[in-house]
Amino acid sequence: MALVSPQPTLSDQPLLTAGVLPSLFTLSDEVETLRHVAHEFARNDLAPVALKLDLADAADFNWEIVEKGHEAGLLRVVIPREYGGLGQGVLATAVAMEEIAAVDPSTALIFGATLLGQTAVLLGGDPRLNARFLPAFAGDTPVLAANAITEEAAGSDLLIQENLPVAQDVTSARPDGDHFVINGIKRFITNGKVADWACVYANVEGYPGATGLTAFIVPLDSPGVERGEVADKMGYRACLGTTLTFTDVRVPAENIIGGIANGAHIIQLQTNQARVSVAALSTGVAQGALDIAKKWVATRVQGGMPLWTHQFSARKLAEMSAKVEASRLLYLQAAYQADNVLPGPTYGPAIAKLYADQIAMEVANEAMSLMGARGYCREYGLEKLVRDSFGARIYEGTPEILALDIARELFQHTPDGD
Amino acid sequence: MTTILAPTAQPPASTVTPAHARYIADVLRQEEKLSLKGILSAPMRDRHICVMHDDQLSTVAVRDDLLPFRYRLAVSAFRLTQYLQLSWLDTTAVFDNALFHEPDCGRVPDNSVHVITIDQRSGTIVGYVALFGQKATSSASLVSDPMRDLFPCELVHRVRLFDVLPVDPIPRVGQVWEVKRLVQRSSNVSDRYLKMATTLHQFSGIFTALNALGDDARWLIGDAQEHVAIKQLRMTVRELSVIEGTNPFLPFEDLYWPAYAVRKDVKPFMARVPHDEEMATLLSDLRRALDSRNLGEKLRILKNRTIDEVRRVSL
Numbered sequence: 111m112a113l114v115s116p117q118p119t120l121s122d123q124p125l126l127t128a129g130v131l132p133s134l135f136t137l138s139d140e141v142e143t144l145r146h147v148a149h150e151f152a153r154n155d156l157a158p159v160a161l162k163l164d165l166a167d168a169a170d171f172n173w174e175i176v177e178k179g180h181e182a183g184l185l186r187v188v189i190p191r192e193y194g195g196l197g198q199g200v201l202a203t204a205v206a207m208e209e210i211a212a213v214d215p216s217t218a219l220i221f222g223a224t225l226l227g228q229t230a231v232l233l234g235g236d237p238r239l240n241a242r243f244l245p246a247f248a249g250d251t252p253v254l255a256a257n258a259i260t261e262e263a264a265g266s267d268l269l270i271q272e273n274l275p276v277a278q279d280v281t282s283a284r285p286d287g288d289h290f291v292i293n294g295i296k297r298f299i300t301n302g303k304v305a306d307w308a309c310v311y312a313n314v315e316g317y318p319g320a321t322g323l324t325a326f327i328v329p330l331d332s333p334g335v336e337r338g339e340v341a342d343k344m345g346y347r348a349c350l351g352t353t354l355t356f357t358d359v360r361v362p363a364e365n366i367i368g369g370i371a372n373g374a375h376i377i378q379l380q381t382n383q384a385r386v387s388v389a390a391l392s393t394g395v396a397q398g399a400l401d402i403a404k405k406w407v408a409t410r411v412q413g414g415m416p417l418w419t420h421q422f423s424a425r426k427l428a429e430m431s432a433k434v435e436a437s438r439l440l441y442l443q444a445a446y447q448a449d450n451v452l453p454g455p456t457y458g459p460a461i462a463k464l465y466a467d468q469i470a471m472e473v474a475n476e477a478m479s480l481m482g483a484r485g486y487c488r489e490y491g492l493e494k495l496v497r498d499s500f501g502a503r504i505y506e507g508t509p510e511i512l513a514l515d516i517a518r519e520l521f522q523h524t525p526d527g528d
Numbered sequence: 529m530t531t532i533l534a535p536t537a538q539p540p541a542s543t544v545t546p547a548h549a550r551y552i553a554d555v556l557r558q559e560e561k562l563s564l565k566g567i568l569s570a571p572m573r574d575r576h577i578c579v580m581h582d583d584q585l586s587t588v589a590v591r592d593d594l595l596p597f598r599y600r601l602a603v604s605a606f607r608l609t610q611y612l613q614l615s616w617l618d619t620t621a622v623f624d625n626a627l628f629h630e631p632d633c634g635r636v637p638d639n640s641v642h643v644i645t646i647d648q649r650s651g652t653i654v655g656y657v658a659l660f661g662q663k664a665t666s667s668a669s670l671v672s673d674p675m676r677d678l679f680p681c682e683l684v685h686r687v688r689l690f691d692v693l694p695v696d697p698i699p700r701v702g703q704v705w706e707v708k709r710l711v712q713r714s715s716n717v718s719d720r721y722l723k724m725a726t727t728l729h730q731f732s733g734i735f736t737a738l739n740a741l742g743d744d745a746r747w748l749i750g751d752a753q754e755h756v757a758i759k760q761l762r763m764t765v766r767e768l769s770v771i772e773g774t775n776p777f778l779p780f781e782d783l784y785w786p787a788y789a790v791r792k793d794v795k796p797f798m799a800r801v802p803h804d805e806e807m808a809t810l811l812s813d814l815r816r817a818l819d820s821r822n823l824g825e826k827l828r829i830l831k832n833r834t835i836d837e838v839r840r841v842s843l
Contacts, residue, residue: 194598240626246561249563251650363547
């Protein structure tokens with residue numbers, strides 16, 4: 111028995127907008143165009159090499175695939191049109207991230223981390239900073255950026271407002287004339303090995319803990335910047351997580367984003383946007399795993415019937431589908447809010463990410479149980495997605511950090527819970 | 529009708545801070561990374577008026593309205609950065625307005641043709657020249673029409689070229705093209721071969737584009753220094769006339785005012801675009817010079833061309 115088409119859906123926007131089913135969401139033509147472009151890139155350029163990228167040495171980086179993605183416009187999604195970009199927001203970014211992540215979340219993150227660095231510059235609203243750091247992305251040679259928050263000493267201190275006064279061993283910035291001198295170590299910085307510049311968060315000397323947290327744009331070819339070893343990770347292997355060491359790195363004061371001691375605010379805005387993209391990315395991982403499993407159970411015959419008609423398999427598929435649909439609806443709503451509310455909301459992105467990261471692991475795990483030994487073999491691509499599914503729980507807020515944000519939002523207005 | 533302004537008194541006081549200098553340095557550095565490799569790609573091919581290659585450089589001529597905005601920005605950034613390096617721009621205005629490209633870029637696509645020479649390997653622009661044409665709505669007027677829009681060089685020199693140097697038959701405005709922004713990447717200067725090859729590409733681009741325009745390209749005008757562009761133009765155009773004794777200036781509010789303050793000897797010129805047999809010979813000579821790998825040979829081919837005497841008119 112063949113699967114019918116078009117399939118029923120709650121959240122597949124191309125099908126819904128084609129008029130098959132009504133939707134609360136109407137995505138613009140520009141977002142749909144970007145989705146199509148990202149889909150084509152993922153299926154035609156990325157899919158044939160995704161496993162090769164995954165199995166390469168930890169420090170290997172494939173510029174060829176980045177160049178192809180850049181040709182498709184994926185490195186300039188959020189760059190305003192006047193700087194040569196596509197002028198899109200969180201929603202378009204998230205939709206593109208899901209499409210790429212369904213094939214390889216690791217490559218999606220190369221683009222995502224760059225957009226994150228760009229977002230920091232844009233949040234500052236300084237036209238000279240924009241003019242100095244954004245137009246390069248409009249050229250035909252890919253340029254990457256990075257965002258450096260995680261400290262050597264403590265990964266999440268800078269993400270928790272209450273921890274800022276007591277944070278220790280935070281990367282420091284000492285004023286020196288019209289410059290600042292940065293010292294410290296940042297860990298697991300995606301694109302740190304290959305980016306042109308990074309948004310680096312450092313505490314200005316004289317402020318206790320991290321209360322003087324400030325965002326600096328630091329060109330990574332500056333004297334005193336050392337790009338360290340690449341982390342040999344379980345998943346997300348195509349993107350490089352690197353240690354960045356800053357030793358007396360002089361950065362001009364005009365490289366500050368949003369003013370001195372305003373870094374925590376920038377992080378918050380940036381993180382709320384980024385969490386939507388990561389939720390979309392995890393949704394993509396789940397969708398990718400579901401797609402692989404669907405192909406298998408549609409053709410694999412057991413007891414004379416395709417696997418999907420067996421009750422146990424059907425139950426798994428139904429739950430996997432429900433999770434993917436719910437996750438997508440959550441991130442779409444959060445993305446819409448993030449694009450239309452200032453300052454960006456905390457609750458929606460945190461909920462979307464918490465859920466998406468969780469179901470990515472569950473759906474990938476169930477997909478493997480449906481495929482059995484074949485799922486465990488590399489050639490089907492599912493084993494890679496299972497490993498990848500664990501990654502998003504770690505960056506841009508662990509479930510525990512997200513829980514703190516969500517609980518704070520729940521009780522912010524009604525401390526007694528009513 | 530275009531108004532001609534009178535010069536104002538004093539240049540504005542310049543306050544260049546270290547931050548100011550760093551900004552300019554960053555804008556220059558960033559432009560050096562901008563690649564336009566994709567301009568040679570298949571999807572762009574249908575838009576080109578012409579394209580030519582040698583083993584290192586490629587030149588594309590493309591109408592402004594057919595150039596994707598992203599590339600128009602890159603072209604405009606190149607123009608700005610080269611003018612910055614020549615000190616032909618008001619750097620204070622560049623800093624104050626956070627410019628990284630010329631400010632008019634992209635507002636309304638005009639009738640210009642961009643002739644862009646790029647390095648095939650890096651995709652960076654090494655040479656550029658624009659052919660500026662008046663907007664289509666005024667192209668049918670005769671150049672003798674007192675109400676016609678003036679060309680930029682006429683505004684700067686406060687002269688109506690075709691009144692000073694009448695020609696017969698009187699061309700339509702749409703048959704006149706102004707050569708603008710003839711620039712090479714400053715780093716070319718140290719490499720004589722690259723500099724010469726780029727110049728040949730630029731002139732090949734200009735005349736191949738003019739040839740493609742056919743009857744819509746009869747006269748070439750502009751302003752330049754006698755020993756630079758005018759000297760080069762002599763080898764290609766016919767009936768070159770130079771007007772002496774103008775006093776070119778731009779008001780100090782204009783971003784480009786230093787271009788006429790730092791350069792002396794900038795003269796307006798006009799020349800007939802070669803046609804038919806003349807044009808075929810010119811394009812053939814340029815092609816031979818382009819294909820030659822020997823710098824001396826390139827120069828010899830151009831010097832052997834029949835060169836008209838320059839007609840000079842004093843105001």
